[in-house]
Amino acid sequence: xxxxxxxxxxxxxxxxxxxxxxxxxxxxxxxxxxxxxxxxxxxxxxxxxxxxxxxxxxxxxxxxxxxxxxxxxxxxxxxxxxxxxxxxxxxxxxxxxxxxxxxxxxxxxxxxxxxxxxxxxxxxxxxxxxxxxxxxxxxxxxxxxxxxxxxxxxxxxxxxxxxxxxxxxxxxxxxxxxxxxxxxxxxxxxxxxxxxxxxxxxxxxxxxxxxxxxxxxxxxxxxxxxxxxxxxxxxxxxxxxxxxxxxxxxxxxxxxxxxxxxxxxxxxxxxxxxxxxxxxxxxxxxxxxxxxxxxxxxxxxxxxxxxxxx
Amino acid sequence: xxxxxxxxxxxxxxxxxxxxxxxxxxxxxxxxxxxxxxxxxxxxxxxxxxxxxxxxxxxxxxxxxxxxxxxxxxxxxxxxxxxxxxxxxxxxxxxxxxxxxxxxxxxxxxxxxxxxxxxxxxxxxxxxxxxxxxxxxxxxxxxxxxxxxxxxxxxxxxxxxxxxxxxxxxxxxxxxxxxxxxxxxxxxxxxxxxxxxxxxxxxxxxxxxxxxxxxxxxxxxxxxxxxxxxxxxxxxxxxxxxxxxxxxxxxxxxxxxxxxxxxxxxxxxxxxxxxxxxxxxxxxxxxxxxxxxxxxxxxxxxxxxxxxxxxxxxxxxxxxxxxxxxxxxxxxxxxxxxxxxxxxxxxxxxxxxxxxxxxxxxxxxxxxxxxxxxxxxxxxxxxxxxxxxxxxxxxxxxxxxxxxxxxxxxxxxxxxxxxxxxxxxxxxxxxxxxxxxxxxxxxxxxxxxxxxxxxxxxxxxxxxxxxxxxxxxxxxxxxxxxxxxxxxxxxxxxxxxxxxxxxxxxxxxxxxxxxxxxxxxxxxxxxxxxxxxxxxxxxxxxxxxxxxxxxxxxxxxxxxxxxxxxxxxx
Numbered sequence: 042x043x044x045x046x047x048x049x050x051x052x053x054x055x056x057x058x059x060x061x062x063x064x065x066x067x068x069x070x071x072x073x074x075x076x077x078x079x080x081x082x083x084x085x086x087x088x089x090x091x092x093x094x095x096x097x098x099x100x101x102x103x104x105x106x107x108x109x110x111x112x113x114x115x116x117x118x119x120x121x122x123x124x125x126x127x128x129x130x131x132x133x134x135x136x137x138x139x140x141x142x143x144x145x146x147x148x149x150x151x152x153x154x155x156x157x158x159x160x161x162x163x164x165x166x167x168x169x170x171x172x173x174x175x176x177x178x179x180x181x182x183x184x185x186x187x188x189x190x191x192x193x194x195x196x197x198x199x200x201x202x203x204x205x206x207x208x209x210x211x212x213x214x215x216x217x218x219x220x221x222x223x224x225x226x227x228x229x230x231x232x233x234x235x236x237x238x239x240x241x242x243x244x245x246x247x248x249x250x251x252x253x254x255x256x257x258x259x260x261x262x263x264x265x266x267x268x269x270x271x272x273x274x275x276x277x278x279x280x281x282x283x284x285x286x287x288x289x290x291x292x293x294x295x296x297x298x299x300x301x302x303x304x305x306x307x308x309x310x311x312x313x314x315x316x317x318x319x320x321x322x323x324x325x326x327x328x329x330x331x332x333x334x335x336x337x338x339x340x341x342x343x344x345x346x347x348x349x350x351x
Numbered sequence: 352x353x354x355x356x357x358x359x360x361x362x363x364x365x366x367x368x369x370x371x372x373x374x375x376x377x378x379x380x381x382x383x384x385x386x387x388x389x390x391x392x393x394x395x396x397x398x399x400x401x402x403x404x405x406x407x408x409x410x411x412x413x414x415x416x417x418x419x420x421x422x423x424x425x426x427x428x429x430x431x432x433x434x435x436x437x438x439x440x441x442x443x444x445x446x447x448x449x450x451x452x453x454x455x456x457x458x459x460x461x462x463x464x465x466x467x468x469x470x471x472x473x474x475x476x477x478x479x480x481x482x483x484x485x486x487x488x489x490x491x492x493x494x495x496x497x498x499x500x501x502x503x504x505x506x507x508x509x510x511x512x513x514x515x516x517x518x519x520x521x522x523x524x525x526x527x528x529x530x531x532x533x534x535x536x537x538x539x540x541x542x543x544x545x546x547x548x549x550x551x552x553x554x555x556x557x558x559x560x561x562x563x564x565x566x567x568x569x570x571x572x573x574x575x576x577x578x579x580x581x582x583x584x585x586x587x588x589x590x591x592x593x594x595x596x597x598x599x600x601x602x603x604x605x606x607x608x609x610x611x612x613x614x615x616x617x618x619x620x621x622x623x624x625x626x627x628x629x630x631x632x633x634x635x636x637x638x639x640x641x642x643x644x645x646x647x648x649x650x651x652x653x654x655x656x657x658x659x660x661x662x663x664x665x666x667x668x669x670x671x672x673x674x675x676x677x678x679x680x681x682x683x684x685x686x687x688x689x690x691x692x693x694x695x696x697x698x699x700x701x702x703x704x705x706x707x708x709x710x711x712x713x714x715x716x717x718x719x720x721x722x723x724x725x726x727x728x729x730x731x732x733x734x735x736x737x738x739x740x741x742x743x744x745x746x747x748x749x750x751x752x753x754x755x756x757x758x759x760x761x762x763x764x765x766x767x768x769x770x771x772x773x774x775x776x777x778x779x780x781x782x783x784x785x786x787x788x789x790x791x792x793x794x795x796x797x798x799x800x801x802x803x804x805x806x807x808x809x810x811x812x813x814x815x816x817x818x819x820x821x822x823x824x825x826x827x828x829x830x831x832x833x834x835x836x837x838x839x840x841x842x843x844x845x846x847x848x849x850x851x852x853x854x855x856x857x858x859x860x861x862x863x864x865x866x867x868x869x870x871x872x873x874x875x876x877x878x879x880x881x882x883x884x885x886x887x888x889x890x891x892x893x894x895x896x897x898x899x900x901x902x903x904x905x906x907x908x909x910x911x912x913x914x915x916x917x918x919x920x921x
Contacts, residue, residue: 067703068898073809076742085742092739099729106725114718119707123639126705134701135648136695142693146732153682153736161675212763218893241509242605244670244745247809252741255670257606262672279500279745279813283509284430287816288861294896331538 079141079249080295081269087159096151098145135294160251160346163265166194167229170213172298194231194265197224201236201243201256203282216309223292225308227301228271236262241283247293255280268295378880389473390880391458394480398455398774401484402448403710403847407490410843412436414836417800419508423821432894433817434500435519439754442501442523444777445528447487449761450572453480453626454537456768457476457565459776461541463871463878464559466550466887471543479537484531493522502815504573507597507608511589511798521590524583531580537570545569550870552889559869559892560643563650564629567657568622574661575618582611595741606671613664623661624724624756625653627764631717634771635699636893637867638714639706644696646892648834659688678737685735692728694760711769711865712786719794720763730805747809747828751801758797766793767844769828773850774864776891778876780858781849789845794839803828814872866910868893 076092078085170174175193198209209220226232236245238256243266246253254264268274278289296304378384385393416436419428426438443824453476458476463471471666493499501510510520545566549558558566570754586608588594595601636643641651665673666679699721708714734740743749760841766789773781807828812819819825863872871878873887890897899910 073806074809076809078810088738088742091736092742093731095739099732101535102423103726103729107556107722108698110718110722110725113678113703113706117703117708118711119704120641123707128646128701128705129642129644129699130645135645135698138665138697139690139694142690146689149732149736150683150686153738154679157738160741181758188843232669240507241514246745246811246813248742253745254739254741255672257672259605260672263672275508277809277813277816281506281509281815283514284434284500286434286813287430287818288398296505331467348577 074264077248078282080272080274081331082266083164084251084264084266085249087156091152091156091160094156095149096148099235119241134293140191141210146224163194163231163233166231166267167269168195168227168298169197170195172227172302172309176224194233195226196233196235197226197280199224199234199236199245200255201238201240201245201289203240204278204285206245206278208292210305213305216306218309218312220308222290223294225294225296225301226268227298227302228295229267229269229298231265231267233263233265236264242280243278244280245276245291246279247274247291249274250293253279266293268293271295271297365791379731383904387439387476389469391462391470391473391476392776392878394476394878395455395457395459397480398451398483399776401480401487402455405443405447405487406452407847408699409440409448409838409842412440412443414840416440417833417836419817420819420829422830423819423826425818430817431500434502434815435498437815438499438502438523442490442499443487444525444528444757445463445503445623446596447483449529449623449757449765450534450619450763451483451763453565453568453623454487454534456772456856458537460772460871461562461565462543462548463775463874464562464869464883465545465548465553466873466883466889467544467548468882469637470540471548475536476540477627479540480535481531482533482536486526486531486533488525489522493519499523504612505583505608506612507586507775508607509599510586510887517678519746520824521587524587524590528580529622531576534572534576535580538572541565541569542573542659549556549886550762550889556647557889558650559564559895560632560646560653561626561869564625564632564653567653568625571618571622571625571657571660575615575622578611579615582615585611606668609668609671610665612668613635614661616667617664618660618757621656624760625656626651627720627760629785630698630764630768630771631721633869634713635702636765637771637865638709638711639703640709641706642893643698643701644701645694649695651784652694657689657693659684659691663688665887665915666735666737666740682735682737686732687893688772689728689732689735696728698724709769711782712781713767713865714792715787715790716763716767716770716793719790720759720767723755723759723763723794723797725759728757730755734861743808745814746808747812747814748802750814751804751808753798753802754804757800762830763793766790769850770848771865772871773853774860775876777854777857778860779853781853781857785845785849785852789842789849789858792838792842792845795918796835796840796842797834798830799838801835807832847862863895866895866899867897870894873898 075098076085076089077088080162081210118324145227153308167174168327181248187193196211198211200207205221208224210220220284234245234254235262236254236256239256240258241255242258244253245256247266250266251264256262272295274295276293278286278291280286281290295301379388385397388394389395415428415434419425419433439778447682458470458480490499495695497509497519499505499515499517499519499522501520501523505520505523508514544560545558583592585596589596589598589603595603595604597603599605600770632643632649662684663681665677666685669678703718730748734743734749734752770781770786773779787823807825810824810828811823812823812828860876862875864876865872870887872890887894902908903910
């Protein structure tokens with residue numbers, strides 16, 4: 042009696058103890074048995090919670106099935122004089138475990154649909170595009186639906202190409218800003234991503250910030266994230282995209298709004314300057330080409346050239 | 352004579368064994384006899400040796416990849432070569448190993464298990480084998496030019512002419528054509544054989560469970576492989592003949608490839624795992640000395656898995672641009688398929704329960720395979736939950752999962768089948784002690800290689816990367832994995848040595864060394880060209896048990912396996 046009560050106690054304690062262990066040990070266990078999550082990304086944290094639910098059920102099933110399997114192997118090992126029980130089946134038992142397996146899956150289905158909105162639907166942004174705090178009770182659409190009202194989120198176009206990520210930011214004051222590999226975002230801003238590709242398939246993934254979404258030519262895929270603390274999170278392309286697939290890195294850098302805005306303005310200026318320099322360079326190149334063409338004609342008459350006389 | 356009269360006359364005949372061999376010719380010998388053979392047993396052996404060669408090639412490719420990943424920022428292999436290696440490894444293992452191995456084994460065993468003289472279409476059978484071989488050669492011939500490098504799944508646009516201009520991709524397409532046709536013709540042959548050529552008394556309720564799985568495997572092949580051969584033809588015409596099925600700039604769709612490919616690709620998983628389940632279902636009752644628990648449930652679960660297997664393909668595509676309702680449907684269908692799979696596992700364990708278990712190598716591989724497959728099944732549930740899949744897909748977690756399923760299911764069953772049926776195929780016993788060494792090395796090596804890959808995936812390591820940075824934190828996982836891969840290689844080497852040794856000096860097996868249950872043990876080892884001198888009669892799902900009981904009753908000599916006593920010859 043004493044032994045059986047111990048066993049029931051043990052059995053009752055396993056699941057909650059395991060759950061407690063997972064929750065408390067999560068930062069240390071991240072990566073070993075848990076998916077990454079960081080920067081206060083609700084999407085990644087909810088995914089991790091759902092993962093833990095599946096994991097706990099999985100461990101219980103694992104211990105149960107492997108336990109009975111190994112028990113049988115030792116307990117029923119052939120010995121002299123032992124006779125195998127000639128059992129052909131047991132309908133009630135068989136119906137029982139079929140229903141049992143189905144019940145576990147029904148539970149997992151419910152858990153998934155309870156957790157899904159928190160993972161899939163963009164959370165409310167804390168600030169608007171100008172850095173002003175906004176009411177947190179505004180409701181937003183899911184990734185399937187149209188974008189929320191202007192200013193409530195920051196929409197970045199993510200373009201995958203062999204072998205680099207390009208990010209196009211929304212324009213503030215008619216400035217055109219883009220960056221490669223490093224995506225700069227303001228802390229507390231809900232960022233929605235339009236993920237696209239112009240060549241082969243890629244997959245956008247920053248493990249700590251949430252799940253991956255494929256970039257497929259001809260389609261626009263959507264995901265989102267919101268980080269609540271400054272930091273840097275690394276990721277890389279997750280779908281085979283060619284020989285240097287392993288080197289197609291990405292990084293999300295979250296800055297407080299003012300710093301982000303400073304980066305944004307500087308980037309805008311830099312891009313403008315670079316474009317201007319490039320335009321000048323092109324002009325100069327063409328001019329030089331023109332001159333070379335003039336010289337190249339050798340001793341021929343210069344009247345053939347009509348642009349160089351100015 | 353009308354049919355009724357004929358039947359009446361048949362009934363009036365005294366019951367006696369029906370002699371089917373009128374004239375016995377000497378068996379043909381020499382290498383030409385192997386090329387011209389239409390004997391299902393010889394074709395089976397050709398299949399199995401060819402598979403063994405491709406298995407070793409695929410294994411070497413895996414080892415090269417593991418060496419490259421053993422250290423961060425390694426320069427052992429170029430990115431180009433690495434992509435070629437994983438493409439060849441995946442293609443080899445799927446198309447040239449785990450599917451044809453069951454075609455080979457079924458070729459040998461199926462007519463014997465149902466008490467038939469040969470398969471329904473022997474010459475078509477030979478054609479199936481040669482198509483398979485040429486398919487494999489078409490792929491491997493690309494080694495002399497440029498091997499394919501777009502992965503075994505050849506996603507577009509990467510596999511289109513623009514991004515994969517080399518002929519390697521075309522070699523891959525021809526491989527899919529040839530092996531696809533080979534599989535389909537073989538499947539039609541198996542279906543016709545099982546439906547029409549069963550020994551008298553072998554109703555559907557007495558069909559050996561391995562034959563049940565081969566029947567379902569064959570139906571799945573007809574449905575899935577026909578889709579694949581059409582799909583790769585579309586890729587071929589896109590590449591060379593100006594069509595635009597998969598080109599978004601011309602109104603095609605890159606997502607279409609994924610739907611069509613996985614409509615084949617997921618049934619393919621059950622194509623290579625259901626016969627493995629059939630092996631488990633044959634081996635366990637023999638060595639537990641118990642009837643299989645829930646025969647009908649296992650047969651029904653096989654059919655249920657096959658039906659559901661056609662409805663789960665898009666769970667490979669959870670991170671593609673697809674509507675939530677689609678994702679939810681494929682999550683639920685993937686959940687549902689876990690139920691019949693679980694039922695099978697419970698039935699196997701219940702068969703072991705209260706049995707007298709003989710720790711033979713065949714049984715060890717079966718139980719090791721089930722234990723390993725269970726882990727793959729559980730991680731499969733993780734991946735079916737699509738929001739969790741968004742984190743896990745395309746990472747090493749999936750690499751781990753699919754090897755737990757494919758290796759735990761198919762490869763362990765392959766070795767189990769080898770140790771179980773080798774005496775029948777050759778008339779000689781494999782060494783049990785070498786087999787046990789090989790088994791424990793396989794089990795330890797496998798889990799060393801693949802368990803840590805779950806962790807690598809959870810810490811963000813994507814699949815199909817030829818290198819990783821030293822600050823990624825994936826170094827230890829990968830080193831452990833590489834060590835494990837070499838342990839598996841050692842295990843395979845021990846078994847290969849065992850095979851070569853047993854062919855020369857293995858103990859003679861006799862017709863029925865395991866005191867097994869099914870009809871292949873009714874004839875000599877190896878069986879004569881015509882299989883049976885007399886058509887066996889079947890009165891239950893375990894006809895050999897009935898025969899042994901009958902002999903015991905008539906002669907008084909004990910025929911049943913005695914618990915605890917080692918069998919002769921072993």
